[in-house]
Amino acid sequence: MGANIKLKPKLIQSIDRALQILESFSNEEKELGVTEIANRLDLHKSTVHGILTTLEYRGYIKKNVKTGKYQLGLKLLELGNLVHDSMDLISLAKPYLQELVNKHQETVHLVVYDRGEVIYIDKIEGKGAIKIMSRIGKRNPVHCTGVGKCLLAFREDHEIEMILKQDLKKYTVNTITDSEKLKEQILEIRKNGYAFDMEEIELGLRCIAAPIRDHRRKVVAAISLSGPSMRMDQERMQNLVTDVKKAADMISRNLGYIDMHF
Amino acid sequence: MGANIKLKPKLIQSIDRALQILESFSNEEKELGVTEIANRLDLHKSTVHGILTTLEYRGYIKKNVKTGKYQLGLKLLELGNLVHDSMDLISLAKPYLQELVNKHQETVHLVVYDRGEVIYIDKIEGKGAIKIMSRIGKRNPVHCTGVGKCLLAFREDHEIEMILKQDLKKYTVNTITDSEKLKEQILEIRKNGYAFDMEEIELGLRCIAAPIRDHRRKVVAAISLSGPSMRMDQERMQNLVTDVKKAADMISRNLGYIDMHF
DNA sequence: AACTTTGTTTGGTATTATCAAACAAAAGGG
DNA sequence: CCCTTTTGTTTGATAATACCAAACAAAGTT
Incomplete structure (x- = not known):
């Protein structure tokens, strides 16, 4: 992790997990299922499901109705562009x-x-x-x-x-x-x-x-x-x-x- | 809210708040302080502080050491680009x-x-x-x-x-x-x-x-x-x-x- | 230098996220 | 085509955890 010597501060568990879920996606893995994510992050699928529901409600995740799997949402395009413009x-x-x-x-x-x-x-x-x-x-x-x-x-x-x-x-x-x-x-x-x-x-x-x-x-x-x-x-x-x-x-x-x- | 007839599902409070914080930033308001956010979203500043710490740890938020205020982080540039590329x-x-x-x-x-x-x-x-x-x-x-x-x-x-x-x-x-x-x-x-x-x-x-x-x-x-x-x-x-x-x-x-x- | 205003830390409390288990709905295989 | 397996979703009980309040610290302002 480079020179990042910072100790892990007191994190808010659910938020930290939500962010980890977002980072599970990549160019190679554009779509992930609930259990897939759950196994990867060692969480229960009901937990993952709840987090995904929240992320989806705000547009950070989008459910592909065809495959039933989840992918990153357009809100991230918006925020990414905001950072880019700043x-x-x-x-x-x-x-x-x-x-x-x-x-x-x-x-x-x-x-x-x-x-x-x-x-x-x-x-x-x-x-x-x-x-x-x-x-x-x-x-x-x-x-x-x-x-x-x-x-x-x-x-x-x-x-x-x-x-x-x-x-x-x-x-x-x-x-x-x-x-x-x-x-x-x-x-x-x-x-x-x-x-x-x-x-x-x-x-x-x-x-x-x-x-x-x-x-x-x-x-x-x-x-x-x-x-x-x-x-x-x-x-x-x-x-x-x-x-x-x-x-x-x-x-x-x-x-x-x-x-x-x- | 357009034709978005969807009822608000059971959301995970802390995550929902974290996402709302991210969306508080805009091109006109690139930097926000803890109390500023707290007032806006009607939350206690200690709550906001905790959320910001978590967001910062994962790179979604960056603290400007000069002003002490917070701004959107480079992780959003990364994820936004991922969406863009997909x-x-x-x-x-x-x-x-x-x-x-x-x-x-x-x-x-x-x-x-x-x-x-x-x-x-x-x-x-x-x-x-x-x-x-x-x-x-x-x-x-x-x-x-x-x-x-x-x-x-x-x-x-x-x-x-x-x-x-x-x-x-x-x-x-x-x-x-x-x-x-x-x-x-x-x-x-x-x-x-x-x-x-x-x-x-x-x-x-x-x-x-x-x-x-x-x-x-x-x-x-x-x-x-x-x-x-x-x-x-x-x-x-x-x-x-x-x-x-x-x-x-x-x-x-x-x-x-x-x-x-x- | 006193007073605001701001960010940060703390710990007790009750809310709330979590887990497990049961359910539903697809997908896969015989 | 039915049975099995895997997947997503819903539920509720429990204990963990996010929250609040209050106190503290550190700037900024007058």
């Missing part, structure tokens, strides 16, 4: 991300940092046949993604130390699990203003990432351009750095960031 | 809607029917200075919107009768509140395959709407092109009908609909 960052960054995609035909991500993890808040796919497995709202660790290392590099020292102290889970042979080595790279990233991910979370996946700063010069987000290793040799990656950094800088400027170099 | 209709319709917007520079909507009401599931804004007040996820009555009348016209007769029997709320001087007159119009819409909204829900707002059918020839959605009356005179509207119908037909075809006219 994030100025997304709409502001969109044109620059689109430009990157158009020019290089690789998938681009926009992410923010949240409690020791990275959250994808926008994504534009390249035309390439190879799709990157990612999803808006998805969380990933910081130590093995380009954007993650970018965001980590500009956090406060004590927070970095905290992450480094924790167990750096190994995802591939390239994942950096040695905290000393990661620290070195963080210093590099700070100096250069960009990061690479050399198949550190998934074999065959490489990316270039760069940080986004707001008007207070604080790093608040990061973008990345990812592609399959076969298209991402060292030389091309080095060439892409300029464009990725430029896009990130343009977004920063739109957030009120003023470059002090002159 | 609706093939949206992505499938997008290019045709975009084409309409590009050509006519007016706002376009994509809607579905749900329990006697219309729900907006996508929207692309025109470049025009006058913005249409609408929002993805918003519900509107069927009797006074172009899309609503479109969707109603192709429902089963008994459902139409049910809607007609109900009180047709007056929104403007142009709102059709006479069920006989509405019935006549519905027959017209069935025959012609498109509907007008002549400032029936909001003064100064007109639109052209057309139905979308799936592979079973069933009307499952509708689109509309809306604009301010000053740009929407009778002549232009009549001219727009062709393009709106054409876009709707193209989307229908993408859903597997096969036209039997030949």
